[in-house]
Amino acid sequence: MNAHVSPPLKAPLPSLAEVARRMVPRYTSYPTAPHFSPAVTPQAYAGWLEQVGTRDEAVSLYLHIPFCRSICAYCGCTTKASLRDEPIRAYAAALHRExxxxxxxxxxxxxxxxxxxxxxxxxxxPDCMAELIDDLATRFNFQAAMEHAIELDPRHVTPDGARHLAALGVNRASLGIQTLDADVQAAIGRIQPFDVVATSFAALRDAGIDAVNADLMYGLPLQTLAMIEDTARRILTLRPSRIAIFGYAHVPWMKSNQRLIDTTALANSETRMEQAALARAIFEAAGYVEIGIDHFAAPDDPLALARKDGQLRxxxxxxxxxxxxxxxGIGASSISRTPQGFAQNAPDNLGWQRAIEAGMLPTVRGKAFEGEDVMRAEIIEALLCGFDVDLAAVxxxxxxxxxxxxxxxxxxxPLIEAGFVARDGDHIVILRHRHEIARVVASEFDTYLSRGGRHSVAV
Ligand SMILES: C[S@@+](CC[C@H](N)C(=O)[O-])C[C@H]1O[C@@H](n2cnc3c(N)ncnc32)[C@H](O)[C@@H]1O
Ligand code: SF4
Structure with a gap:
């Protein structure tokens, strides 16, 4: 009998493209939304809110406005189309009650x-917006240096509208741009020439809103490296304070509008990585500071300073x-975070409105922190913000x-052996040229991931 036993076969090291294709969460929260449950009731959330006032701390407010004039084919946001103002006014009235x-x-x-x-x-x-801000300013104590930010569709920014926002105290605006290429714009159902974008920047700045951010995307149908470069260079001429470049998340099982996207025109993961890397090289060469996986900021922007001081969140x-x-979080689908956990409002406008009309907080699900949740959230946030974590300190x-x-x-x-991540004892560092796989590295610390949820690709 042959007593020789072969050593176990070692799995081949992962390629970068294979890692980039992994389907992992975006980690804007931990635990992530698929693990929220109805165990967090309106009563539980009310209890968490009661404790907010007992801490001598400022809070953040988020107001969700789930309406657009038309729906873009690529959109992954919670929103619906309305050509009429009536449903929007009814929604604003419910916001006052919430x-x-x-x-x-x-x-x-x-x-x-x-x-x-x-x-x-x-x-x-404009009158709805003014009344909502008035209401908020009466019921809460706006700090003098409060950041007052808004997401804007440049196709609907006018000089009057910009002046109105500035008069209401708005001091930062993010413009949805995505791409400046006409063919890609046609493929994603959003026609928005450079002039429209440039005019919006000018209107906001003329009104006194100097901090203007640009939201771009890569991985869109038909998009090429040359188009990424052209969009990046033309956007830089407008001197945005911050630039976000999001990888297109194709999740048609969640967003039926994305079924309009021709999947045969989508880039593979190698090309997506090249697009992200090219954009990064262009923005860094122009003096912008890399902020996490998909943002860049002018060196004097508060986000760049927070990154430098280790205060990025x-x-x-x-x-x-x-x-x-x-x-x-206020408004349909909004998520709140307190030191006790997450609470999410009813995602549909009708369910949200019904709860509020009944005098109830519209919470339908959430996650109370337990066990290792807060510790693992800290690790994941460190990896996505600073690309390293000291496990001994945590x-x-x-x-x-x-x-x-x-x-x-x-x-x-395997990621360490493949040269994407370095480990020095308990200190884990995602290497500089591999920051794009931060979501994958973070996912290795996520103890919920194997319990389900379907996500978009990592890069
Ligand atoms: C909530 S939208 C609001 C902006 C505004 N409605 C507009 O479109 O101009 C914010 C940004 O999310 C990004 N976004 C939307 N859908 C996305 C998707 N499927 N994948 C990645 N980013 C997406 C886009 O850059 C968009 O401008
Ligand atoms: S990208 Fe903006 S305008 Fe287009 S559907 Fe989404 S939220 Fe609305």
């Missing part, structure tokens, strides 16, 4: 950040310098030993 409900629980707390997202917040009729709006531990803060992460480190080993 603001009153929330304020009754938290009291007149200070606010450090106010963010209008969507959808398209500039679809709100990640929340549902992406990267932020907002240090508040409580983010209160362990000390949370009263565990680094052995807690033995499984994660074992799973990371």
């Amino acid at each position: 603001i009153a409900l929330v304020a009754a629980h938290v009291g007149r707390v200070p606010v450090s950040h106010l963010h209008w997202g969507g959808g398209t917040p500039n679809i709100l009729p 990640r929340n549902f709006q992406g990267y932020t310098d907002d240090a508040a531990t409580t983010l209160i 362990s000390r803060r949370h009263g565990v030993t680094p052995a807690t992460f033995a499984d994660a480190l074992e799973r990371l080993q």
Whole structure:
């Protein structure tokens, strides 16, 4: 009998393209939204809100406006089309009631950040917007240096509209641009020539809103490297404060509008990586600072300063310098974060409105932090914000030993051997030329991932 036993076959090292194709969450929260459950009730969330006022801390407010004039084929946001103003006015009226409900629980707390997202917040009729801000300013205590930011569709920015926003205290605007290429714009159902974008920048700056961000995308149908370069260079002429370049997340099982996208015209993961790398090289050469996986900021922008000081944070709006531990989401589908956990409002406008009309907080699900949630959230946030994490320091803060992460480190080993990640004892660093796989590295510390949820590709 032959006593010779062959050594176990070692799995081949992963290629970068294989890693980039992995389907992992975007980690704007941890635990991520697929793991929210109805266990977080309106009563539970009310209890969390009651405690906000007892801490001497400023909070952030997020208001969701889920309306657009038309729906872009690529859109992954929670929104619906409305050509008429009536449903938008009815929604604004319900927002006032939700603001009153929330304020009754938290009291007149200070606010450090106010963010209008969507959808398209500039679809709100000017009088509705003014009344909502008045209401918020009465029920909450706006700090003098409050960042007041809004997401805008440049096709609907006018000089009058920009002046109105500035008069209401808006001091930062993000414009949805995606691409300046006419063929790609046709393929994604969003025609928006450079002139429209340039005019919007000028209108906002003339009105006194100097901090203007540009939201771009890569991985769109028909998009080539030459188009990425052309869009990046033309956008730079407008001197945005921040530039986000999001990889197109194709999730047609969640967003039926994306079925209009011709999947045969989508780039593969190698090309997507090249597109992201090219954009990064162009923005860095122009003096912008890399912020996390998909943002860039002018060196004097608060986000670049927060990155430098290790104060960068990640929340549902992406990267932020907002240090508040409580983010209160208002409006259909909004998610709130408190030190106790996440709470999400009813995602559909009707369900949300019904709860509010019944005098109830419209919470339908969420996640109370338990076990290792807060510790793992800290690790994931560190990897996505600074591309490194000191597991010994995290362990000390949370009263565990680094052995807690033995499984994660074992799973990371192939990425280390492939030269994407470095490990020095308990210090994990995503190498500079491989920052794009940060979501994959973060996912190795996610103990919920194997329990389900379908995600978009990592790069
Ligand atoms: C919520 S939208 C709001 C902006 C505004 N409605 C507009 O389109 O101009 C914010 C940004 O999310 C990004 N985005 C939307 N759908 C996406 C998707 N499927 N994948 C990646 N990014 C997406 C786009 O850059 C978009 O401008
Ligand atoms: S990208 Fe903006 S305008 Fe287009 S559907 Fe989404 S939220 Fe609306």
